Amino acid sequence: xxxxxxxxxxxxxxxxxxxxxxxxxxxxxxxxxxxxxxxxxxxxxxxxxxxxxxxxxxxxxxxxxxxxxxxxxxxxxxxxxxxxxxxxxxxxxxxxxxxxxxxxxxxxxxxxxxxxxxxxxxxxxxxxxxxxxxxxxxxxxxxxxxxxxxxxxxxxxxxxxxxxxxxxxxxxxxxxxxxxxxxxxxxxxxxxxxxxxxxxxxxxxxxxxxxxxxxxxxxxxxxxxxxx
Amino acid sequence: xxxxxxxxxxxxxxxxxxxxxxxxxxxxxxxxxxxxxxxxxxxxxxxxxxxxxxxxxxxxxxxxxxxxxxxxxxxxxxxxxxxxxxxxxxxxxxxxxxxxxxxxxxxxxxxxxxxxxxxxxxxxxxxxxxxxxxxxxxxxxxxxxxxxxxxxxxxxxxxxxxxxxxxxxxxxxxxxxxxxxxxxxxxxxxxxxxxxxxxxxxxxxxxxxxxxxxxxxxxxxxxxxxxxxxxxxxxxxxxxxxxxxxxxxxxxxxxxxxxxxxxxxxxxxxxxxxxxxxxxxxxxxxxxxxxxxxxxxxxxxxxxxxxxxxxxxxxxxxxxxxxxxxxxxxxxxxxxxxxxxxxxxxxxxxxxxxxxxxxxxxxxxxxxxxxxxxxxxxxxxxxxxxxxxxxxxxxxxxxxxxxx
Numbered sequence: 001x002x003x004x005x006x007x008x009x010x011x012x013x014x015x016x017x018x019x020x021x022x023x024x025x026x027x028x029x030x031x032x033x034x035x036x037x038x039x040x041x042x043x044x045x046x047x048x049x050x051x052x053x054x055x056x057x058x059x060x061x062x063x064x065x066x067x068x069x070x071x072x073x074x075x076x077x078x079x080x081x082x083x084x085x086x087x088x089x090x091x092x093x094x095x096x097x098x099x100x101x102x103x104x105x106x107x108x109x110x111x112x113x114x115x116x117x118x119x120x121x122x123x124x125x126x127x128x129x130x131x132x133x134x135x136x137x138x139x140x141x142x143x144x145x146x147x148x149x150x151x152x153x154x155x156x157x158x159x160x161x162x163x164x165x166x167x168x169x170x171x172x173x174x175x176x177x178x179x180x181x182x183x184x185x186x187x188x189x190x191x192x193x194x195x196x197x198x199x200x201x202x203x204x205x206x207x208x209x210x211x212x213x214x215x216x217x218x219x220x221x222x223x224x225x226x227x228x
Numbered sequence: 229x230x231x232x233x234x235x236x237x238x239x240x241x242x243x244x245x246x247x248x249x250x251x252x253x254x255x256x257x258x259x260x261x262x263x264x265x266x267x268x269x270x271x272x273x274x275x276x277x278x279x280x281x282x283x284x285x286x287x288x289x290x291x292x293x294x295x296x297x298x299x300x301x302x303x304x305x306x307x308x309x310x311x312x313x314x315x316x317x318x319x320x321x322x323x324x325x326x327x328x329x330x331x332x333x334x335x336x337x338x339x340x341x342x343x344x345x346x347x348x349x350x351x352x353x354x355x356x357x358x359x360x361x362x363x364x365x366x367x368x369x370x371x372x373x374x375x376x377x378x379x380x381x382x383x384x385x386x387x388x389x390x391x392x393x394x395x396x397x398x399x400x401x402x403x404x405x406x407x408x409x410x411x412x413x414x415x416x417x418x419x420x421x422x423x424x425x426x427x428x429x430x431x432x433x434x435x436x437x438x439x440x441x442x443x444x445x446x447x448x449x450x451x452x453x454x455x456x457x458x459x460x461x462x463x464x465x466x467x468x469x470x471x472x473x474x475x476x477x478x479x480x481x482x483x484x485x486x487x488x489x490x491x492x493x494x495x496x497x498x499x500x501x502x503x504x505x506x507x508x509x510x511x512x513x514x515x516x517x518x519x520x521x522x523x524x525x526x527x528x529x530x531x532x533x534x535x536x537x538x539x540x541x542x543x544x545x546x547x548x549x550x551x552x553x554x555x556x557x558x559x560x561x562x563x564x565x566x567x568x569x570x571x572x573x574x575x576x577x578x579x580x581x582x583x584x585x586x587x588x589x590x591x592x593x594x595x596x597x598x599x600x601x602x603x604x605x606x607x608x609x610x611x612x613x614x615x616x617x618x619x620x621x622x623x624x625x626x627x628x629x630x631x632x
Contacts, residue, residue, distance in 0.1 A: 111231055
C-alpha cells in the first residue's frame with residue numbers, strides 16, 4: 001500500500017529576486033512499512049522533501065498524495081487534521097514542549113485527537129515502555145539527556161498510530177551510542193508496527209539501518225536504491 | 229481545557245519575573261482606577277452632601293420675584309408668613325423637614341478688621357440646622373436669643389474671635405439702609421467646609437427678621453425631602469403664581485454638569501490607564517510568541533490547529549489578567565478603604581458654585597468595582613487577540629526554522 005505519492009513536485013523559495021529550487025520535479029512513491037533514508041549533502045532538498053511529505057509545507061507545483069488523499073488543495077486546518085492522524089514527526093533538535101513532562105509530551109497528540117483519559121493513559125504507558133522511558137515519565141525535557149529526549153520524541157510521534165513517521169536528522173545531535181539506540185528503537189517499531197519511517201540524514205552510520213536509500217542532489221533524486 | 233490551563237500556567241512560569249511584572253502592571257493600573265473612582269465618588273458625595281445640606285436643600289420655595297444673587301431683604305423679594313408656608317410644606321408625605329430662612333448681606337467688624345458675610349436667619353430648633361451644631365467652642369443658638377450670633381471657625385480665626393467675644397454686625401435692611409448692632413459670639417461652628425464657613429454668620433430667624441426689617445418674612449423655605457429624586461414631582465405640585473419652587477438640580481446646575489463632565493473625563497482616563505496596562509500584557513505575549521516560534525511549529529506539526537494555539541495564548545493572557553485583576557482589586561479596595569477612613573485633607577479649595585468638604589473621604593461603590601474589573605478584563609483579552617492571532621497564523625515550516 002502506498003502511504004505517500006509525489007508527482008513532479010517542485011518547491012521554489014524566492015528570496016528577493018533570486019529563486020531557489022529546493023525540490024525540483026521529484027516523483028516518488030513510498031510504500032507502507034518502508035524504512036527509507038533520504039540522503040544527500042546539505043542543501044540537497046532532504047528537509048524540504050520531508051516537509052512536503054509531512055504537509056508542513058506546500059509545493060509550488062506538482063501533487064502530494066498522502067494515504068490516498070490529495071493534499072495540495074487542503075486548508076491549514078485540514079492539513080493539521082491530516083498530520084494529527086496520519087503523520088508523526090521526529091526533529092533534529094529535541095523537539096519536546098519544555099513545560100511538559102515526558103508523559104505529557106507523549107500524551108499531547110492523543111489529547112489533540114480527542115482520545116479519552118483511560119485510552120490515553122494506557123497508550124502513553126505502552127509507548128514509554130517501548131522507548132524504555134517509564135522511569136523518566138515525570139521528568140521534564142531539561143531533566144533528560146539528548147538521547148532520552150529523542151526517545152520521548154519518537155514515542156510522541158508514534159502516539160496516534162500514524163502510518164508514517166518523518167524524522168529529520170534524528171541522530172544529528174546525539175553521540176554514537178545514543179544515536180544507535182534511537183535508530184534501534186525506530187527500526188524495532190518499524191518491524192513490530194509496520195509503521196513507515198522516512199528519515200533525512202547524511203550520517204553513514206544511520207544509513208545502514210535503511211531498507212531504501214534515496215539520494216538527492218540539487219533538489220533532484222539522483223539515486224534510489226531499495227537496499228542500501 | 230484543563231490542559232490549556234496547565235500549559236499556559238507553566239508557560240507563564242518559564243519567565244516568572246516577567247509574568248509577575250506584567251500582572252503587577254495590570255494590578256497597579258486597576259488599583260489606580262479604583263482609587264480614582266473612589267476619590268471621585270467621595271468628592272461628588274461630599275460635594276453633593278455639603279451643597280444640599282448647607283446651601284440649596286432639596287427644594288427651595290421662594291417669592292415669585294426673589295433673586296438669590298441680590299441677597300436683598302426688600303419685602304417684594306420675600307415670602308410672607310413663612311412659618312405658615314413651611315408648616316404646610318412639612319405636612320406633605322415626601323417632606324422630611326421644611327424651615328424658613330432669611331438671607332441678607334452684611335459686614336462683620338471687629339476693631340479695625342472687617343469681612344463681608346452672608347447673614348442667615350435660621351430656626352435653631354429645626355433639624356435642618358443640624359449641620360451647624362458641630363461647635364469648636366461655645367453654645368448653639370436658642371430661638372429667643374436676641375444678642376447671640378454663631379460664626380464659622382475660619383472667620384473666627386481670621387478675625388481673632390472666640391466664644392463670648394463681641395462683634396459689630398452691619399446689615400443691609402429691607403428699606404435699603406444699613407443698620408448695625410453688637411452681637412456676642414455664642415459659638416463657633418464648623419461644617420467641615422471652609423469655603424462655606426468663612427463667609428456666613430447665623431442668627432435666630434426672629435432676630436434676623438427684626439434686625440434687617442424683614443418683619444414676618446423670609447427669603448426661602450428650605451426643604452429637605454425623604455427622597456431627593458422626588459424633588460421634580462413635588463416642585464411641580466407646589467408651583468404657584470406667588471412662589472417659585474426650585475429643585476436641587478435647578479439650584480446646582482454646575483454640580484450636575486460637573487458630574488456628567490467628570491464621568492466622561494474619568495472614562496477617558498480609565499481607557500488610557502487600561503490601554504497602557506493592556507499594552508504591557510500584549511508586549512509580554514508578543515515576546516513570548518517570538519521566543520516560542522519553534523515550539524509553536526512543533527505543536528502545529530503534531531496537529532494543533534490555529535484556533536487551539538490562539539486558545540493557548542488567550543489562556544495565558546486570561547491567567548495574567550485574572551491574577552493581575554485579583555491583586556489590583558485587593559490593592560484598590562485596600563487604598564479606598566484606608567482613605568475612606570482617614571480621608572485626604574485638601575482644606576479650602578476656593579471653588580465657587582459648589583461646596584466640598586475640607587477632607588475628602590474615598591468611597592468605592594460595588595458598581596464601580598464591577599465596571600472597572602470587567603472593562604479591564606475585556607480590554608486586556610481583546611488586546612491579547614493580536615499575539616494570539618500572530619501565533620496561530622505562523623506557518624509550521626517557518627515556525628520550525630524560527631529559532632534555529
